[in-house]
Amino acid sequence: MAAMSLLSFETPERRRSSVNLAEMHRKVSQIEHDEIQKVTSSVLEKTNLCPKLGIICGSGLGGLANEIKDPQVIPYAEIEGFPKCTVQGHAGNLVLGYLSGVPTVCMQGRLHFYEGHPAWLVTMPIRMMKLIGVETLIVTNAAGGLNQDYKSGDVMVIKDHINMVGMTGHHPLVGPNDDKFGPRFPAMTVPYDRELRHLALQTAEELGFSSFIREGVYLSLSGPSYETPSESIFMRSIGADTVGMSTAPEVVVARHAGMRVLGFSMVTNVVILELDSDAIPPTHQEVMDTANARAKDLQLLVKTIVGKLASTL
Numbered sequence: 129m130a131a132m133s134l135l136s137f138e139t140p141e142r143r144r145s146s147v148n149l150a151e152m153h154r155k156v157s158q159i160e161h162d163e164i165q166k167v168t169s170s171v172l173e174k175t176n177l178c179p180k181l182g183i184i185c186g187s188g189l190g191g192l193a194n195e196i197k198d199p200q201v202i203p204y205a206e207i208e209g210f211p212k213c214t215v216q217g218h219a220g221n222l223v224l225g226y227l228s229g230v231p232t233v234c235m236q237g238r239l240h241f242y243e244g245h246p247a248w249l250v251t252m253p254i255r256m257m258k259l260i261g262v263e264t265l266i267v268t269n270a271a272g273g274l275n276q277d278y279k280s281g282d283v284m285v286i287k288d289h290i291n292m293v294g295m296t297g298h299h300p301l302v303g304p305n306d307d308k309f310g311p312r313f314p315a316m317t318v319p320y321d322r323e324l325r326h327l328a329l330q331t332a333e334e335l336g337f338s339s340f341i342r343e344g345v346y347l348s349l350s351g352p353s354y355e356t357p358s359e360s361i362f363m364r365s366i367g368a369d370t371v372g373m374s375t376a377p378e379v380v381v382a383r384h385a386g387m388r389v390l391g392f393s394m395v396t397n398v399v400i401l402e403l404d405s406d407a408i409p410p411t412h413q414e415v416m417d418t419a420n421a422r423a424k425d426l427q428l429l430v431k432t433i434v435g436k437l438a439s440t441l
């Protein structure tokens with residue numbers, strides 16, 4: 129009976145797409161130049177813009193895409209080889225247009241490892257961006273504040289990351305290296321561009337944002353569970369200021385391909401370090417609500433930074 133109802137659900141289209149996705153998930157290696165060309169061609173068929181800047185919007189931070197002028201919106205479902213977004217607060221659109229006059233491609237919604245995608249697929253859009261001409265990437269995320277001086281609604285300029293999901297073997301560059309993208313052993317000594325970080329902090333000060341701007345280290349977990357108190361104490365003790373479930377793998381692939389990166393963590397909840405605490409545990413709703421409440425400030429900050437960079441991009 130259960131098998132019959134499953135079968136009756138299967139249309140040829142459904143069967144085709146599930147086979148393709150299953151094939152993609154079986155592949156453990158990083159995506160190569162020729163394969164990514166197909167995804168890239170599928171995007172280029174739908175636009176004649178040549179973006180110089182790429183943006184990835186974190187949970188509840190997709191409003192940044194609405195700042196883009198003359199937008200062309202391409203749902204991920206219409207791009208060959210692009211998985212759908214399954215997480216609330218991630219619309220699942222590629223938005224192309226002009227941000228502060230700069231031709232930009234923006235992911236209004238990102239892909240996460242915990243959605244079931246291998247690390248190479250989570251980061252595949254970065255390579256697509258590289259092939260369509262992007263040289264500078266701005267990433268945003270929602271994150272928990274491990275640093276107990278941080279408050280909900282603080283915005284942290286990311287100065288470094290700890291790619292814990294990569295350190296446990298789920299690294300996006302595993303597999304034969306494609307030298308057309310970058311070297312076999314890329315250095316990660318300066319993952320987040322020094323000049324861009326400086327510009328971000330200076331711009332935040334000019335906008336009167338000093339009371340909620342921070343600079344610190346982001347740690348990537350796989351998720352989807354939030355951290356236990358002991359895990360949090362450990363992560364804080366090794367130098368992390370914020371913790372989340374994204375970003376570092378994307379940044380590693382961007383740096384491998386020689387892109388300049390600027391990153392922001394929106395602190396959406398203060399992480400609980402105490403055992404058996406009565407404090408309210410984090411929820412994704414809280415994450416999105418807090419991100420939404422501060423989103424306009426982050427949008428203004430990013431727009432102003434991009435305006436200042438316009439002549440150099």
Ligand SMILES: O=P(O)(O)O[C@@H]1C[C@H](O)[C@@H](CO)O1
Pocket residue numbers: 185186187215238240268269270271351372373374375411412415
């Ligand atoms: O996509 P980001 O990293 O901004 O989203 C964070 C991490 C999880 O996806 C989710 C948890 O609430 O928010």
